[in-house]
Amino acid sequence: MDSRVVLAEVRSGPIDPAAVAALVAQPSAGASVLFVGAVRDHDPHADGEVVGLDYTCHPSAPQRIGEIVAGVLAAAGADVRVATVHRIGQLGVGEVAFVVAVSSAHRRQAFEVCEQVVEQVKQHLPIWKQQFEADGSYRWSGL
Numbered sequence: 001m002d003s004r005v006v007l008a009e010v011r012s013g014p015i016d017p018a019a020v021a022a023l024v025a026q027p028s029a030g031a032s033v034l035f036v037g038a039v040r041d042h043d044p045h046a047d048g049e050v051v052g053l054d055y056t057c058h059p060s061a062p063q064r065i066g067e068i069v070a071g072v073l074a075a076a077g078a079d080v081r082v083a084t085v086h087r088i089g090q091l092g093v094g095e096v097a098f099v100v101a102v103s104s105a106h107r108r109q110a111f112e113v114c115e116q117v118v119e120q121v122k123q124h125l126p127i128w129k130q131q132f133e134a135d136g137s138y139r140w141s142g143l
Contacts (some may be wrong), residue, residue: 004073007083008066010057010127014096015085021101023083029103031110035118037098040089045141049134055088055097058126068124072116079105080113086127 005021017036024032041050058064069082084100091097100117104110132138 001069002073004078004081005066005069005083006081006130007085008069010061010088010125011064011085012087012089012143015099017096017101018137019098020083020085020099024081024101024103025083026103028079028105029081029110030100030105031107032103033107033110034116035098035100036096037118039093039095039097041093043131044134044142045139046131047135047137050092050093050131051134052132053097054090054094054130054132056128056130057088061086061088061126065121065125066126068120069117072113072120076113077104077109082113082117084117084121084125086121086125088127110130 017034021032021034039053043050059098065086069084073080081103086098099112102110102114130138
């Protein structure tokens, strides 16, 4: 894996965004960007209030997340570092589901790489979401 990817992980336990951000700290970094995706209580595809999610993944997901990040970094500068974690399992509203931390010499590059990692992981990581609503119904997405 690309040495600029300091963490690329799919895990079942809680994610500490500050700990993920600390992993990308480097003396050459003039900018650090942190994206934190949390479970929300609503969704455009839900008929009512969302009360929780259950993320499941394909067995290739732990390897695939590193490949996705390395692909984004193929066009980035040498001074960029990335750490990312996506959670699987049952999560309640407000819990952290996805974190991306990026450091770079310049803010524009840090923002751009962070956005690209978020978008590419959301599009290409084989993770599926079962979304539970207050009335007991549920919906799948990402299948």
